[in-house]
Amino acid sequence: MNAKQLLEERMPKFVVGVMGQGDGARQEDCAHAESLGEMIAKEQWVLLTGGRNVGVMEAANRGAKRVPGSLTVGILPNRESKASPFADIVIITDMNEARNNINVLSSNVIVACGQVGPGTTSEIALALKADKTVLLLGGTEQAAAFFQDLSAEKIIRVDSAKKAIEIIKSRLHQ
Amino acid sequence: MNAKQLLEERMPKFVVGVMGQGDGARQEDCAHAESLGEMIAKEQWVLLTGGRNVGVMEAANRGAKRVPGSLTVGILPNRESKASPFADIVIITDMNEARNNINVLSSNVIVACGQVGPGTTSEIALALKADKTVLLLGGTEQAAAFFQDLSAEKIIRVDSAKKAIEIIKSRLHQ
Amino acid sequence: MNAKQLLEERMPKFVVGVMGQGDGARQEDCAHAESLGEMIAKEQWVLLTGGRNVGVMEAANRGAKRVPGSLTVGILPNRESKASPFADIVIITDMNEARNNINVLSSNVIVACGQVGPGTTSEIALALKADKTVLLLGGTEQAAAFFQDLSAEKIIRVDSAKKAIEIIKSRLHQ
Amino acid sequence: MNAKQLLEERMPKFVVGVMGQGDGARQEDCAHAESLGEMIAKEQWVLLTGGRNVGVMEAANRGAKRVPGSLTVGILPNRESKASPFADIVIITDMNEARNNINVLSSNVIVACGQVGPGTTSEIALALKADKTVLLLGGTEQAAAFFQDLSAEKIIRVDSAKKAIEIIKSRLHQ
Numbered sequence: 001m002n003a004k005q006l007l008e009e010r011m012p013k014f015v016v017g018v019m020g021q022g023d024g025a026r027q028e029d030c031a032h033a034e035s036l037g038e039m040i041a042k043e044q045w046v047l048l049t050g051g052r053n054v055g056v057m058e059a060a061n062r063g064a065k066r067v068p069g070s071l072t073v074g075i076l077p078n079r080e081s082k083a084s085p086f087a088d089i090v091i092i093t094d095m096n097e098a099r100n101n102i103n104v105l106s107s108n109v110i111v112a113c114g115q116v117g118p119g120t121t122s123e124i125a126l127a128l129k130a131d132k133t134v135l136l137l138g139g140t141e142q143a144a145a146f147f148q149d150l151s152a153e154k155i156i157r158v159d160s161a162k163k164a165i166e167i168i169k170s171r172l173h174q
Numbered sequence: 175m176n177a178k179q180l181l182e183e184r185m186p187k188f189v190v191g192v193m194g195q196g197d198g199a200r201q202e203d204c205a206h207a208e209s210l211g212e213m214i215a216k217e218q219w220v221l222l223t224g225g226r227n228v229g230v231m232e233a234a235n236r237g238a239k240r241v242p243g244s245l246t247v248g249i250l251p252n253r254e255s256k257a258s259p260f261a262d263i264v265i266i267t268d269m270n271e272a273r274n275n276i277n278v279l280s281s282n283v284i285v286a287c288g289q290v291g292p293g294t295t296s297e298i299a300l301a302l303k304a305d306k307t308v309l310l311l312g313g314t315e316q317a318a319a320f321f322q323d324l325s326a327e328k329i330i331r332v333d334s335a336k337k338a339i340e341i342i343k344s345r346l347h348q
Numbered sequence: 349m350n351a352k353q354l355l356e357e358r359m360p361k362f363v364v365g366v367m368g369q370g371d372g373a374r375q376e377d378c379a380h381a382e383s384l385g386e387m388i389a390k391e392q393w394v395l396l397t398g399g400r401n402v403g404v405m406e407a408a409n410r411g412a413k414r415v416p417g418s419l420t421v422g423i424l425p426n427r428e429s430k431a432s433p434f435a436d437i438v439i440i441t442d443m444n445e446a447r448n449n450i451n452v453l454s455s456n457v458i459v460a461c462g463q464v465g466p467g468t469t470s471e472i473a474l475a476l477k478a479d480k481t482v483l484l485l486g487g488t489e490q491a492a493a494f495f496q497d498l499s500a501e502k503i504i505r506v507d508s509a510k511k512a513i514e515i516i517k518s519r520l521h522q
Numbered sequence: 523m524n525a526k527q528l529l530e531e532r533m534p535k536f537v538v539g540v541m542g543q544g545d546g547a548r549q550e551d552c553a554h555a556e557s558l559g560e561m562i563a564k565e566q567w568v569l570l571t572g573g574r575n576v577g578v579m580e581a582a583n584r585g586a587k588r589v590p591g592s593l594t595v596g597i598l599p600n601r602e603s604k605a606s607p608f609a610d611i612v613i614i615t616d617m618n619e620a621r622n623n624i625n626v627l628s629s630n631v632i633v634a635c636g637q638v639g640p641g642t643t644s645e646i647a648l649a650l651k652a653d654k655t656v657l658l659l660g661g662t663e664q665a666a667a668f669f670q671d672l673s674a675e676k677i678i679r680v681d682s683a684k685k686a687i688e689i690i691k692s693r694l695h696q
Contacts, residue, residue, distance in 0.1 A: 013610055013611065015611075046611060071593075071610075071611070073611055073613075075613070078444075079627065079652075088535055088593075089535065089537075089568060089593070089595055089611060090628065091595075091597070091613055091624060091628045092624065092627040092628045093443075093624050093627070094443065094444045094445070094446065094623065094624070094627055095272070095275075095441075095442065095443035095444070095446055095624075096275070096426075096442045096443070097275050097300055097303055097304070097442070098269070098272040098273075098274075098275040098276070098442065098443055099272075100272075100275075100296075100300075101269075101270070101271050101272040101274075101616065102272070102613060102614065102615050102616070102617075105601065105614040105615070105616055106612065106613045106614045116324075117324065118299045118300070118302040118303040118324055118325070119299070119303055121295065121296075121298075121299035121324065122274075122295075122296045122299035122300050122303065124295075125292045125293070125295035125296035125299060126271055126274075126292070126296050128292040129271055129292040129293055129296065130271070130601075140323070142316075142319060142320055142323060143320060143323075145316060145320075146316055146317060146319075146320035149314070149316060149317075150290075150291065150292055150295065151292070187436055187437065189437075220437060245419075245436075245437070247437055247439075249439070252618075253453065253478075262361055262419075263361065263363075263394060263419070263421055263437060264454065265421075265423070265439055265450060265454045266450065266453040266454045267450050267453070267617075268449060268450070268453055268617065268618045268619070268620065269450075269615075269616065269617035269618070269620055270600075270616045270617070271616070272616065272617055275442065276439060276440065276441050276442070276443075279427065279440040279441070279442055280438065280439045280440045304427075443620070443623075444623070445623050445648055445651055445652070446617070446620040446621075446622075446623040446624070447620075448620075448623075448644075448648075449617075449618070449619050449620040449622075450620070464672075465672065466647045466648070466650040466651040466672055466673070467647070467651055469643065469644075469647035469672065470622075470643075470644045470647035470648050470651065472643075473640045473641070473643035473644035473647060474619055474622075474640070474644050476640040477619055477640040477641055477644065478619070488671070490664075490667060490668055490671060491668060491671075493664060493668075494664055494665060494667075494668035497662070497664060497665075498638075498639065498640055498643065499640070
């Protein structure tokens with residue numbers, strides 16, 4: 001490892017949080033999440049999710065781990081939760097839904113992937129409270145309108161994983 | 175103190191959580207909150223809020239403490255937060271927004287009072303996740319539609335503090 | 349209610365946290381806790397415990413509720429925990445052992461009652477970290493020496509509930 | 523990347539938590555922590571610390587990052603805390619001392635490095651509560667005796683970083 005590599009090793013890693021439904025996530029939302037996970041990993045960003053082995057979390061982690069050298073972090077609700085086998089680092093909070101605040105605070109930017117349930121809603125809201133940018137990928141018009149009303153500036157709607165990555169690259173990750 | 179009183183002392187107290195904006199809350203929302211606090215206290219229920227000395231929290235606590243024998247609990251975000259002087263019991267969580275989950279889990283029912291910002295949105299969402307009923311008092315059509323879409327059954331819209339109390343009495347507190 | 353009573357109602361309530369073993373607490377430690385709870389209530393202080401229906405927590409709450417007008421707060425680990433029937437206000441944290449920090453931050457002073465297990469040790473340590481005074485009632489010489497080594501100033505050893513109350517009255521509650 | 527490497531990428535990573543004083547840590551304790559960090563990284567284990575840029579945390583992270591391919595995780599108390607520049611993944615909990623429980627739950631084994639203050643005491647106690655093994659490297663006889671009294675089985679005293687690694691290899695990581 002040369003000096004340049006050493007330096008890169010030490011640079012703070014850019015973390016993208018992907019949030020979405022666990023049990024009961026729609027197939028198309030998981031497909032989006034899987035693409036997103038893969039693209040995040042290709043950018044050498046860290047993928048952060050709620051860490052469970054279901055739904056959007058699992059799909060995003062699976063996508064990321066297709067990429068050699070990828071790094072995935074899962075923030076688990078409790079000690080009994082089953083972790084995604086594709087999460088490299090598993091943080092066990094044992095504080096259940098209150099861990100949603102940790103998910104968003106530990107991410108540089110958040111992508112809410114697909115249909116938004118109560119858990120994801122709390123994460124988007126906590127992200128806005130923490131002044132983070134949230135990209136909505138898919139989801140209903142109604143949800144988008146509601147969140148944009150909470151913060152016109154911090155909510156960005158996108159229609160593909162590719163577009164999400166482009167926006168993160170151009171506007172957030174410098 | 176006779177046997178009946180002793181028994182009453184021991185019965186689990188019914189807790190109503192009142193959530194809403196802190197800094198920047200609208201005057202009309204605070205007026206609603208103050209009425210609500212007073213009516214909750216008159217029913218001999220416990221008022222629970224986020225505990226700070228501003229906005230909807232402060233107004234609800236002030237209303238409740240007009241009633242002799244009332245009991246108010248404030249769940250403060252951190253050690254530096256200024257507590258409402260009308261909060262009898264102050265719980266210091268030092269976990270900032272993650273305390274929102276404690277607010278809803280410790281309440282039997284939640285009333286979201288007035289315009290809904292990111293903090294209150296997270297509380298309503300966490301309440302639904304915990305299978306609690308949430309009454310929306312005031313707030314926009316758009317917010318109501320969004321939350322009812324998350325849970326048609328658990329979200330009830332009301333237009334006055336009085337109506338909120340009636341619904342809690344008839345449907346939830348038995 | 350006259351002006352003086354109203355004022356008193358509004359004065360911040362003084363909270364004494366009583367910590368100790370749950371399951372497996374020794375009978376003598378529970379006896380101490382019960383006396384302590386009763387004496388705390390007689391001083392019109394609020395009793396705060398970990399809220400479960402076993403051991404030192406249950407005994408302290410039972411003692412307090414013998415006193416008319418007493419007020420007891422229990423900070424429960426999670427939604428499945430069984431609350432003491434003698435806890436008036438039950439705060440559900442759903443964050444398991446991490447709630448120990450809330451127990452100590454929300455108390456003006458802490459009494460560790462009896463033999464000290466891992467849970468109580470974490471509470472004493474967190475109390476010292478938060479610059480709170482901790483009274484050790486009972487417990488081993490070894491534990492007392494260890495904690496006094498952590499903070500000579502903040503750890504006070506006492507041999508009875510009565511003595512604990514006296515010290516709190518004279519040195520802490522003014 | 524061949525099949526074997528892919529598989530290895532997917533195997534759950536073994537995490538060693540190194541805990542100890544932040545501000546005011548002794549120089550010798552930091553020296554131990556730095557060796558420990560380096561040795562943990564050489565075993566290809568993940569190093570987990572409280573994440574701040576001082577004391578034992580900083581030293582352990584610095585040691586680990588001397589090793590190419592190492593991975594370090596820091597669990598920060600709050601949004602204002604300064605992270606170690608040698609922490610690859612920074613988890614922001616914003617729950618201050620309550621994050622100590624996350625530190626221990628997310629580690630497979632804990633090494634308490636050097637003199638034990640209140641924060642580290644809470645972590646050792648929470649680790650025992652969670653049934654984790656804790657190695658004490660350095661520290662006083664008195665502290666060791668106290669913790670061994672809490673759990674004879676889970677507390678292991680060692681006198682060097684090398685010995686700590688040997689014990690983890692032989693008894694815990696298989």
